[in-house]
Amino acid sequence: MRLGVLDVGSNTVHLLAVDAHRGARPLPAYSYKAELRLAELLDEDGAIGPDGVDRLVATLADALQAAEDKGCEDVLPFATSAVREASNADRVLARVKSETGVDLEVLTGEQEARLTFLAARRWFGWSAGKLLVLDIGGGSLEIAYGIDEAPDAASSLPLGAGRLTAGWLPGDPPDPVDVKALRRHVRAQIARTVGEFARFGSPDHVVATSKTFKQLARLAGAARSAEGLYVQRELSRTSLEEWVPKLAAMNALQRAGLPGVSEGRSSQLLAGALVAEGAMDLFGVETLEICPWALREGVILRRLDQLPTT
Helix, strand or coil, rough: CCCEEEEECCCCCEEEEEEEECCCCCEEEEEEEEEHEEEEEECCCCEEEEHHHHHHHHHHHHHHHHHHHCCCCEEEEEEEEHHHHCCHHHHHHHHHHHHHHHEEECCCHHHHHHHHHHHHHHHHHHHHHCEEEEEEEECCCEEEEECCCCCCCEEEEEEHHHHHHHCCCCCCCCCCCHHHHHHHHHHHHHHHHHHHHHHCCCCCCCEEEHHHHHHHHCCCCCCCCHCCCCCEEEEEHHHHHHHHHHHHHHHHHHHHCCCCCCCCCCCHHHHHHHHHHHHHHHHHEEEECCCCHHHHHHEEEEHHHHCCCC
């Protein structure tokens, strides 16, 4: 069957159509993506403004049309932190349902972490042992740890690259005082959760998902995305620590000229790098591996697992 997963994230609205059936690897068939940056469109009261809601409704209508055009039998729509934490979330969801028919499932942060962990476990398999999974989105950082398909511990922190950029780094290039303050804030937030995971012992394998980690790995010398999903890509803490001060000295346009960095994400890359560096340091991670699968694949896998056996 052809399934569509419609991801309303803090940065983008992304429709991914896959050909899949229970017990098989989902094969990507089509991708539609629009950058909205909802995490950066919240007003001082934490609400998504009228322009943001208009754009969201229009983008969802376009994505649904694309899903129909590409023959999706079912569409799995969900939203993450930007909608979840908006002060007017109920009104936004009601308008989306009224004008598009889409009933968005708003995932909790823990659900995000658990579904991303499921995707990473299926990608790396049982031989990877105890997994620690890190995922930096536009609105939040998800952390999950475990030896099974469901993690033993899962946490979500308000440390997304878009959220932090909008709230802490107004300058371009950023003021060094602001960078230092953000670094301190990030590490204090992460440090509060380390004990929750440390009691389970050291992981056998540390993996990371998300555009932020992929871009940072590319800067550190990992293979280009054009070389395919099955090329191993890693990011070392040493390389990351070398890049953070370089990114802090650049403006967004200069960062956009770096290998693998998109113009739309360049302004957020420094904040994301500070979160990645803090997480790797506080969890004692020297090197991690990039996982091609993440939350969208986790949602698809959960849906396939729920299909009746024949």
